[in-house]
Structure formats: C-alpha cells, structure tokens
Amino acid sequence: MHYDAFQQPLGAPVAGWPGACPPQKVTLQGHHCRLEPFERTRHGDSLRAALELDRDGRDWAYLMPRPQSDADWAAWFAMMESSSDPLFFAIVDNASGDVIGSCSYLRIDAANGVIEVGWLRFSPRLQRTVAATEAMYLMMKQAFDWGYRRYEWKCNSLNAPSMRAAERLGFTFEGIFRQARVNWGLNRDTAWFSLLDSEWPANRAVLEAWLDAANFDTGGQQRHSLDQCRRQQAATTLPDGIRAATLADLPQLAALFDAYRRFYGKQGDAPTSHDFIRQRLIRADSHVLVYQQQGQLLGFTQLLPQFSSVLAAPVWLLNDLYVAEAARQRGVGQALLQAAAALARQHGVQRLDLVTAVDNHTAQALYAAQGWQRDQRFYRYQLALGD
Template sequence: MNMQYDQYGQALGVTVDNWQGATPPQRVTLQGRSCRVEPFSRQQHGAGLRAALELDVDGRDWAYLMPRPQTDADWHNWFGMMEDSRDPLFFAIVDQTSGQAIGSCSYLRIDPVMGVIEIGWLRFSPLLQRSVAATEAMYLLMRQAFDWGYRRYEWKCNALNAPSMRAAPRLGFTFEGIFRQARVNWGRNRDTAWFSLLDSEWPANRAALEAWLDAANFDAAGKQQRSLDECRRALAAQTQQDGVRLATLADLPQLTPLFDGYRRFYGRHDDAATSQDFIRQRLLQGDATILVYEQAGELQGFTQLYPLFSSVATAPVWLLNDLFVAAPARRDGVGRKLLLAAGELARQHGVARLELATAHDNLAAQILYESLGWQRDVAFRRYQLALN
C-alpha cells in the first residue's frame, strides 16, 4: 500500500488494492478449547444464560449496557430480540465442559462494503469474567471477522466503564479517542470511547493471543505462566526489525513523549496531553508523514514531514518540521538514518526538495544536516507572522 498524492502534493490516502468488500457475517459456531461461540437461541441458551447472569446478585454488571431484566417477561423479550436480530447479530458463549451459556456478545454496525465490523453487547456472567474462556471467546470472534475479510474491527464502550476500557487494550485494540456527548442513555449523558484493531495488526495480535491461550501457558491449577502482555512483548522482540518505518496509531504511547521532548527542546512546557492529541490528529488525518526509528521494540527518534507546494518550482516540496532523537541514542546515528529515509521517501513521491529550519544555536544539528548535503539558504530571508 502506498500513499497517493495529488498535483499539489496533498496526501489523498493509501491505496487499497483489489478491495471488493468483506463477507456478511454468518450464524456460525466457533469452537475453542475452553468455550465455543454459538448463534444465540432462546430455547437452547436462554435458561442457562439467565441463571449465569443472575449470579450477579447486586446487578452492578448491568450498569453500562442496559437496565437489568426484572421479570420473566423482561428476560423473554430480551432473549427474543437477541434471537431475531441480525444487526446486532447475537451469539452465546458456552462453557465447553458444562455446556451452559455463561455469556453473550454480538457483531454490530456491520458494514461489509467498507470492511468495518464492531464487537459489542458483551454480557459476561460471573462464571465467565476474568476467565480463559472470556479471552478465548474474544479471540474466536476476532479471528472469524478477519477471516471474513474485514479491515477494521471496532470496540466501543462508555468512557466511564473502567473494566471495558482496560479490556480493549489488553486484547490488542488501539485507543482512538472519546466521542463526547455521543448518546443519552436512560436520561444520562454517555461519552463513548472508540478502539480499533486493523487487519494489518491482526497477524501479530493473533500470534500473541494464541501464545497466551496455548495449554502450555497454564499450570495444573490453571494459572497463567505469562500474561497476554508478556506474550505480546516476547513475540515482538523475536520479530522486531530495527530501523526506520512509518508511524502508526499503535506508536502513540511511545511517540508522544518523543514529540513532547521535541517541543520542550524549543522552550515549550511539558504538556503530554497536547502532544498526544496533536500527533494523534496527524496520524488520523494523514496530513503529515511521520517516520520513526525503532530498536528492540523501543522508539528512539522521529521526524515529521508536511506536504507543501512551490510556486516557483511548480512542484511539491516537503517541510521537515520536526527531527528529534532520544538522548541515549544521539550518538548512534539515528538522526542521520531518519534524514536519509526522509530523503528517499520524498524522492519516491516525486518531491522537488525538502526544507527545514533549526535554531541558530543548534550547532550539532547543523553539522549533521550539512554533512548530508543540506544547504543553508543564503538567497532568501524567512519571516513569520504570529497570529496567536
């Protein structure tokens, strides 16, 4: 996939080759080791699911989804809706040993044309919560969605729902932000948190989930040997290739302190929240190209490129507005590698030249730039007009 640009040097988007849409979800059974996920049937699953959910005696687990059913009619109507609905498309999570439904879930907001699908309406009984089966059920549903060809797998929740906010990143989702005042639920405001998992991220996430779910990861008492995060880090260390690459939203946690360090270098106060929001917007909107240098899973530096247009040259140019390397890596040639990669990427996109500005007293950077062929502008004076 390559970023496409118009004649003005404006980024138009990354190409999606041979896209023909995804397969609409089917009512299939997904078989795991500790559980299976089956199309919901009121007759087959209703009694067992109700019994499991009623183990939540005080009703606290219903706080963010819907009012708790109180009567037989409430349960009957809810289960009838689940059985009849196709979007959401509901499934029961069934314990492999007992055969009892111990939770439910659904695919929803299903858009095969655009390749987007969401997992939601999660009802985990006390029998399912914090169990191997809970993670395995989510893995089975993820795997099936990507096997059907979906490009984007979404997780949304009430931003006040702390367990759901923790579960999403644990399962490999990337936090994208909060839609403020997204809904009014039962007379109360709901801010909705958005998370996503992309098809390009699925292979690595699948490997981590499968490593954690492997029977060898649990002792005779069923206790995990390694956490899911530890499995993820171990696999990343095995497959990680050091070097320069394009940044993604998954890099936001490490990229934010680097960008904040760059801003502090130029006299700004420490402001991680502003730095994170700025970088997140650049990655979401695609109006800048960010290159990062990674070593052993850690980001060591970055540079950011903004598309411009030269009227005199009648050609696109890129502004290399940011270059920053973490202090421990500044003698390892990271800045040089980032600059060389930026130049090569610009040449691939037909950019006429790169431009940058640096502080007069930043002598180390000036030496680096000039060693790579950058020339100081002696023909033009640069001016700025401060607007705020």
C-alpha cells in the same frame, strides 16, 4: 498515495477491495468455549441462570436496565434471536455445555470492511477466565477471516473495566466521542478503540501464545500475562537496538537516506531526502526500521507493502538497506535484515523481495548468508515515466 489534479492527497489506494463478507450464523469453536448463534429455546434458560448469579446487578450498569421479570427476559431473548445487526452469539462452556455469556457483532458495514464487537454479557462464571479471552479471540479471528479491515470496540468512557479489557486485548485507543448518546436520561461519552487488519497477525500471535496450554500450570494459573506475551513477542521480533522509526528520528534518518541515494549515484540532495522520509513517516505507507546505538542511528531499512497476484497474498519490497560507513562490518545490516523478516512474518507477509546493483558484491554476500535466493527465472524490467 493517490492525488487529485491539484496534487492534494486523497488517500492510499485499497487495491482490489471487494468488500467484506456479511457475518454468518456459524459456530466458532475454541478449546475452552464455543460461540453458537443465539437461539432462545436452546440458550435462553441457561444464559439467564448464569447472568442471575450477578445478584446485585452491578454488571448491567453500562449495557441496559437489568431484566426484572420473565417477560423482560423473554423480550430480550426474542430481540437477540431475531436481530441480524447486532448478530448475537451464546458463549458456551465446552466442559459443562452451559451458556455462560453472550456477545455480538454490530454496526456491521461489510462494504467498507468495518465491524464492531459489543453487547458483551459475561456472567460471573465467565469473567476473568481463559474462556473469556478465548471468546474475544474467536470473534476477532472470524471477523478478519471474513475480510474486515477494521474491528471496533466502543464503551461508555466511565466503564473502566471495559476500557482496560480493550487495551489488554490489543486494541488501540482512538479517543472520546463527547456527548455521543443519551442513555436513560444520562449523558454518555463513548470511548473508541480499534484493531486493524494489518495489526491482526501480530495481535493474533500474542493471543495464541497466551491461550497456549503451555502458558498455564497444572492449577490453571497463567505463567505469563497477555502484556508479558506482547513484550516477549516484541523483544523477539526486533533485535536489540532496532525499532520502528519515528518523526523524532527525521534529522538523522534523512541524512542516512541521503547517503544511501548518493551510494546509488544520485547527487546529494538533503531537502529532497528530508521531505521524502518525512512523508513516509507521516503517511505510514512504508515500514522504516532503524538501528540505534547510544543515541545515534547507524543504519535503516525501508519495506514497501505490495501484493503478489500469483500468491494472491501480500509481499513486501525491501527497498532500502543502508549502514553508515563507520558502522559497517559490525552486524548492523544483518540485524536489520533479520528484523525486517521478523516484522514481515508478524504481518502475515508471504515473501520479501529486493533488488541490488549487480556489482554490489558485499551486499549480495550478506543477502545470501541470510537465506535470500537470487531469482533465476524472471527478468526485471523498468519503464521510466519521469525525468
């Protein structure tokens, strides 16, 4: 956290932020569909035919008035082709080569790493298909590959199917912007959803597990829903009894943290321990996992996000690992280490680091048993900057 001269928190540093890449007109290739930069002569007739399968026009309710004439369709397609924000893509069925929908990136802010997905036109041939989910996966993946930090989904708050789709795809609901717009003389309250770059690795794993061919039977029916895949990943990511700490854990967790500091020779200082852990939970600038059994916290570990210049990738420091004295020799430490490694992999972290006292032989044996290797190449130096 960065503070000003008055010790007011200003925000967490974004180290070396270069900005994201402006979206390019590239083809995004999937197994069931591909996304091609929209060209009206190449895609227009096929897209119109697919969208006109919606004969009563109900699918246009929240986007725009439905085109009624050849001139209307031509004007819309001309806008789609010439626009760079929104940047439109045709969703092409790989099997038939037909255009079955369209989508776009919009409200593009490469400098701040924010981009939105929208203008979704899913024809009846695309709705509720594997290709529909795959198209959204391809859009997400490309946005994060371009370096965006925040991927947004917005919709009319009355558009229940769109809101369900956002949550199904792993977006986080952030709230309603009331009276955000006036559409066709009608008030629109806008629902906001987001997916962050730190959340993408876990969400990507879920989407890829669902899209895997093994998840579908010979009739093309899913074996597991996206929600089931998400729960399965969560179950395999964190062993039984382990979860992310919350503010509700603060009394017990602060006591464990104070005991941890005493283990390393600090004087007992409950207020300092309480405030330190409280700040970590509020600011979310570390990952704290706890081991709970029958309502009692038996241990915790804390992971601090860092970066490796040599790897040019994120690494995490496993800064704390502590098990209550009464709970030792019961596998709590081992379970926390395994959960820490799983969580780091989920976030795309390349390496976990830790330090421990040279005479802490019990911990060293545990680390070695879990596959940790002691560094034989580098010395660790410290420069004390405070009292």
